[in-house]
Amino acid sequence: MQENNRTASLVKTMKEQITADLAEAKTPEQVEQIRIKYLGKKGLVTNFAKNTDFAKLPPDEKKNFGQQLNDLKNFAAEKIQESADNAAKLDSAQNKHRRQIDLTVPLTAAFQRSGSAHPIAHVQSELETIFEGMGFCVLDSPECETEYGNFESVNIPADHPARDMQDTFWLQNEMVLRTHTSANQVRALKRFGAPFRGIFPGRCFRYESIDPSHENTFFQCEGLMVDKGISVANLIGVMKTLLGEIFKRDVLVRLRPGFFPFVEPGFELDLNCLFCGGKGCPACGDGWMELIPCGLVHPNVLRNADIDPNEYSGFAFGVGLTRLAMMKFGIRDIRYFNSGDVRVLEQFQPLV
Numbered sequence: 001m002q003e004n005n006r007t008a009s010l011v012k013t014m015k016e017q018i019t020a021d022l023a024e025a026k027t028p029e030q031v032e033q034i035r036i037k038y039l040g041k042k043g044l045v046t047n048f049a050k051n052t053d054f055a056k057l058p059p060d061e062k063k064n065f066g067q068q069l070n071d072l073k074n075f076a077a078e079k080i081q082e083s084a085d086n087a088a089k090l091d092s093a094q095n096k097h098r099r100q101i102d103l104t105v106p107l108t109a110a111f112q113r114s115g116s117a118h119p120i121a122h123v124q125s126e127l128e129t130i131f132e133g134m135g136f137c138v139l140d141s142p143e144c145e146t147e148y149g150n151f152e153s154v155n156i157p158a159d160h161p162a163r164d165m166q167d168t169f170w171l172q173n174e175m176v177l178r179t180h181t182s183a184n185q186v187r188a189l190k191r192f193g194a195p196f197r198g199i200f201p202g203r204c205f206r207y208e209s210i211d212p213s214h215e216n217t218f219f220q221c222e223g224l225m226v227d228k229g230i231s232v233a234n235l236i237g238v239m240k241t242l243l244g245e246i247f248k249r250d251v252l253v254r255l256r257p258g259f260f261p262f263v264e265p266g267f268e269l270d271l272n273c274l275f276c277g278g279k280g281c282p283a284c285g286d287g288w289m290e291l292i293p294c295g296l297v298h299p300n301v302l303r304n305a306d307i308d309p310n311e312y313s314g315f316a317f318g319v320g321l322t323r324l325a326m327m328k329f330g331i332r333d334i335r336y337f338n339s340g341d342v343r344v345l346e347q348f349q350p351l352v
């Protein structure tokens, strides 16, 4: 009985030792060392009987010893196999990972290709720099607007025919995909008050049939300046600075009356088409490209932003960023912008 207890405690200690050794082993090689240590020819489990003087045990205790030894062998074999499997799995996963970042692989042409900024991103960034130079701030704004924000706040009531010109996509929560960036006029003035100078570039949407010069998804950059004594002269001055810096040459523009409910007086600033020189082409139509609708901020808009129109006046404009990018880069078809065609987009160098 005493022998049995001794055997049981030796088996227990051996099992604990095996478990502890395996817990340390991380690689298949380390597990293999442990297998040899216990189950190899001269292994501790293999020679357990010899080491414990099995032969000298009384016959009735030999049977019990045999059972315990079998149990120990099974335990050792099972646990070591388990660890070997896990270590092998880990090893192959690490190898795979190592292969993925193999720095010795020669650099092929495919790896040397770098991305480039979208042409609209180029123009937007350029515009932001120009306006920041004139003391304007640049504000981000949401692409979904409330009906009030997109229309009513800029003096377009529900029954106004101007809404027909800006049909858009209505969302189920009664918001709209904004048709223009003008919704930010009242938002910004309410937040920052007067005097104010800022631009709001962003994506706009209209229910529009698509052709070389029309898209249902396009970019605008709204600008707004409100202060005491602002007039059309300030508006023209800022527009001239803008175009001079963007095109870096003299361009021909014309100003003609235009109607927008949120400006009075309102203008259309057209650019003489840089593709056809004014003769007329698919990109422009009649030789002029409508580029910057603008005007003096309507008193109702100022009132909606709690600003007294007798004290303050201002101008607003909405540059067609997409059109500007077409003119600047000589892209003759507006449909390229949203096409995701890398052959077009990769022609533009990264911004940095």
Ligand code: PHE
Pocket: 179, 180, 181, 182, 222, 260, 263, 266, 293, 294, 295, 316, 317, 318
């Ligand atoms: N929001 C107008 C449009 O998208 C453009 C505009 C902006 C006109 C500011 C005047 C002043 O058509």
